[in-house]
Amino acid sequence: MSAMPDELSRVLAPVEEGMQRMRDVLTQQVRESSPAVRDMTAHVGRFRGKQLRAALVLLTGEATGNSTDEHATIAAIVEMIHLATLVHDDILDGAQVRRKVACVNQRWDNQVAVLLGDFLYARAFALSTELSSRMCSRVLAETTRRICVGEIEQSTRRYDFDMPQDRYEEIAGAKTAALYAAACELGARYPGGHDETGAAMRALGWEIGLAFQIVDDCLDLVATQAELGKSVGTDVEDGKVTLPVLRVYALADEAQRARIRDVFTMPGLDGRARRLREACDLQPGIDYALARAGELVETAMGRVRALPASPARAALAGLADFVLARRR
């Protein structure tokens, strides 16, 4: 997750001013009088990323004629919650610590990463309580709960090669799409009202977010670290069976299935994603998963087209396209 791709910058031009205000709020919020915390939050910048969730708050606000002075703050709060989940995703379990020793959490150890994530969550909730309406606190507290439940469910579904697709989508959705959905609902409804548009934008956020996660799952299997700007193959390492693998596994004969399971589960293997690519042809699974992501984005596009024409509407469509076309 390095700098923002150029095509995305162009897409987000209609909300560039709001995005800048969002970044200012973010910078100010993670600043902290404690030197120890300041030292750590300075490095949260490495998670900067594409800030798609913040962009969705602003774009859905503009595109539905619901933009307020508080939208940039809401966008910053949504990004802070996203940052908190990223920091906590970096926590290693015991097996990983023993296996990787000095990898993800080189700079700080697990305990400090937990505290930094907690700090970001707390800052986000504290800021939301200062807004004129309680809607933001309510939607985001409930969304955070749902994200946690999704992550917990995912951790219990490791090495489950027979997971039905709707269960996968439920888990991937709770993990990722829930915050996209909340961002879009808040954009279209905050400080309250506009229930019908709000529901449509919430659904749009869910679809775009789930498509994003499915594309992410595909990239983790087949992209290189250089293309993606982050570690790849981590799902296979962590025993997460994602949609493309579920599909390949479903289509495979028993001998192929055994090879796939072995790549995931045999102790002491290195380069499991590479071995998986060698053990089977992943392409039909990737094609299937990307087609599903395409379907989701197409449904979302229908919701975009139902809005009145505007630069923000065009940007929403561009963002949905980007999610599908991105290679990192």
Added chain:
Amino acid sequence: MSAMPDELSRVLAPVEEGMQRMRDVLTQQVRESSPAVRDMTAHVGRFRGKQLRAALVLLTGEATGNSTDEHATIAAIVEMIHLATLVHDDILDGAQVRRKVACVNQRWDNQVAVLLGDFLYARAFALSTELSSRMCSRVLAETTRRICVGEIEQSTRRYDFDMPQDRYEEIAGAKTAALYAAACELGARYPGGHDETGAAMRALGWEIGLAFQIVDDCLDLVATQAELGKSVGTDVEDGKVTLPVLRVYALADEAQRARIRDVFTMPGLDGRARRLREACDLQPGIDYALARAGELVETAMGRVRALPASPARAALAGLADFVLARRR
């Protein structure tokens, strides 16, 4: 932290009904439709503990004539935040994982403990947004931020034998007393108003909470696991230099100081707390720290005496006594 001591049960009798309602809310809130989460939260019970923070919400509410129907819910929210901090305190850093292998997080691994803590935080905030006043969300979001900053500061002060006492109190206070202070302020002020009484009760909470932490730090050095019902000596293992040790170190000559530092820092030692007791006479440090805790409780007692006489006022005094007298 096993069952509640009998003398504490007697002290809390005036709010027993509220405590039961608090426990009902807590049980209902940590119940979750996801089987994986349900399985985990069922075991949060092992953290049950003394629920002093919840009791303080109810007692300060009663004693200041500010009790509302929502106080039991607020008490449950405060306990949930406390539970979340306990679960996250259980996260092992890399060194600990390598050293202890199968100890604290036997049942679940680090990642799941992070998610369970996040889930409890999110549930607590979500519940607070349903209350009639936003005061609870505001106070607790800010308090949670402060707890995180205190824990982060503490982690950067490991092996700091020259830490001034006020710095120790600031860190121990942010870590523990902040939530006691918030509990008492919410009890006395929620849904808003009563500023002067609120400030006095907030100060009382801080004093009782800091005294509690100081006693905890003493018990960690000198109690046995059987007495305390939890692991002891963890501060020495983790490099946390607490008030009794700071005092002994300050009084020691250079040879003694070197022995103390060695016990904390020499690689590969086991039973560091026992070795510390052998390496120096901890008693003057313990006496000094307990005297400081006594001072704090005495100040808090002055605030209690300023309230009108009532069973709740008597219970507050009893609780303050308990904090000082407890042996677990």
